[in-house]
Amino acid sequence: REETFSSYKIAFETLANETKTLYLHLNRTKHLKVPLTLIDQHGKTLKVAADKMEFLIQRRAVLALDYLRSLTDPEAIADGALSLLRIAQERNRQGIDDKDLQFFKNFGFVDGEAVEIDIGELTVDSPPKPLKQELETLSLQLQEFIAEETPAALPLFKRKRDLLFRSLP
Template sequence: MDAKVLILKKLFLSFLFCFAALCLYTFCRSQTDGFTIAKIRSSPSFSFSCPPKQAEEFSPKIFEQPFFYLGSGAQTFAFVSEDGKYVLKLFSHHKGRHPLQGIAFALPPPWKKRLEATVAKRERRLINNFNGYAIASEYFFDESGLLYLHLAKGNELQKTVTLYDKIGVVHKIDLDEVEFVLQKKADLIYPTLALWIAEESLEKSEQALTELVALLHTRGRRGIYDKDPDLETNFGFVDSVPIQFDTGRFKKSSALDPRTSTEELIRITDRLCQWLDEKCPPLADHVRKTVGEES
């Protein structure tokens, strides 16, 4: 009987230990938003062919200031510069990996095959994200607010940047050793328009919305298709000039994209127009009129 009690105690303590470890991991992950240096480092086998590209206004001195954690997206961790002008995006390479990859050789064939298929799918998703930014680099550079594109390791910059994560821990990153994108920081479309409407800056709003529709039309004319054209989360204004800062889902067509039709522009701007119908109907009418003129 005593032996059984001892075994039960050991099992209970083991359970408590595992539960505490899980709670600690969950807490740390929530506090840091999952960011770690290991997650932004690509594996030695990872390769993406794309030469670095920089805007005329880019200066390496930008990286002499610290960057602070801003948030995470589907494929990147984002940090904003101390002066609030720039966003540094570091790719989440861990999303292209699987925790069981290291023991794949020891798994039964059906499990190994399934694991390899999962890893391949994750790697394709990561490469597709890189392709999207490469397309933006070649065909939509200024319109996406790009300042520096670094999709392959090299030794061009020879710069180290200081990052502060979500809980204020400092990280020093050799920029030549990671893949990243530097962009102008944009203010999101909806909050910015809400501010302008509250300030009764209707003329400024109309001009910005006209340029936003023109941006969408330009993207289509250049044969770029976006699988995720969400104006609320993927677009913003730099001062009052619109940009699309999330280009990870860009696809390139060899011909003019038929989605540049009036119907497609209406679809992309429909939610915005509905929001403007409630906030400022004249601006909603302006967008609809501009869409018709752009077609």
């Protein structure tokens, strides 16, 4: 629980833009005095007292692969995929590691902007993975997806990815 709260704090304080984290409430309080309505992925709702709960609020995202599938223009698909790599690059640049880097469930899009959504395993205690290694791993996952879903976007993605890799320190 402490590690998860620490991860949420990192997301809120350091990566708010990259995670679209809006609010963090880690201690029980008496001043909020509002109910929260939680809605799960099946549409079931539950009302809870905000003061009695620890919670984090993020903008709602569309899972990355669902978003990329919704695009029809190969250029937009390549740009979207590249923006996912840039999110991981920015997190890594700030010295933050994601111990649970499962690309297919950890990233999404909010209003067309790439975001990291599964933020429960962020750490600054250990050094992050080498940047190029991390981006290559993510890139391979994206490559496989693009090759299967929209092969016309693959050469565009590879060219843009290669430019990104050449710009790395």
